Amino acid sequence: MKSIALIGFMGSGKSTVGPLLARRQGRPFFDLDSIAERLSGKTVSEVFSGEGESGWRLWESRALAEVVEEELPFVLACGGGVVLDAKNRDILRQRFLTIYLDVSEAVLIERLRRNKGRPLLAVAEPEAAIAALLKARRALYEAAAHLIIETDLKNPTEVADEAQTAVAKLTGA
Numbered sequence: 001m002k003s004i005a006l007i008g009f010m011g012s013g014k015s016t017v018g019p020l021l022a023r024r025q026g027r028p029f030f031d032l033d034s035i036a037e038r039l040s041g042k043t044v045s046e047v048f049s050g051e052g053e054s055g056w057r058l059w060e061s062r063a064l065a066e067v068v069e070e071e072l073p074f075v076l077a078c079g080g081g082v083v084l085d086a087k088n089r090d091i092l093r094q095r096f097l098t099i100y101l102d103v104s105e106a107v108l109i110e111r112l113r114r115n116k117g118r119p120l121l122a123v124a125e126p127e128a129a130i131a132a133l134l135k136a137r138r139a140l141y142e143a144a145a146h147l148i149i150e151t152d153l154k155n156p157t158e159v160a161d162e163a164q165t166a167v168a169k170l171t172g173a
């Protein structure tokens with residue numbers, strides 16, 4: 001039985017839906033940002049300011065390489081940029097059942113308006129940053145995913161229920 005990875009843009013609900021889905025699956029929940037923070041001994045913001053985005057990507061990839069070796073299946077919420085690395089995308093395709101939580105640009109802009117603690121959006125024009133990042137990443141999320149769930153009009157419980165049903169169908173469980 002494969003572990004489940006949730007991917008998608010910042011603000012797509014991975015960290016909220018993840019624990020709900022983990023409970024339905026009877027599996028532990030892990031958060032990739034938290035694992036990378038533990039490995040680096042710093043917060044995401046501290047890594048970005050000290051080592052830059054490329055530094056964060058290294059910790060994120062190390063965290064994925066570490067967590068994938070867990071013995072029992074689990075549910076993992078990934079950081080929004082995990083798909084930028086081709087090796088990470090391979091791991092997500094091969095070692096996980098990966099679900100992309102898809103959100104429209106308009107909904108993301110609304111949700112991320114009061115963003116705090118996300119260095120990539122701590123810029124003069126966060127809306128433009130969201131649009132550019134989404135444009136660059138959407139195809140990568142789609143390439144890494146086995147399942148795509150549209151989440152715009154759904155609350156986290158509904159998304160977790162849909163994910164649970166889709167996983168059951170896919171795995172014949």
Ligand code: S3P
Pocket residue numbers: 008009010011015033044078079080081082117118119120
């Ligand atoms: C990032 C997303 C963040 C975190 C870091 C970079 C990204 O995680 O990993 O700020 O590049 O999209 P969340 O998607 O959990 O906010």
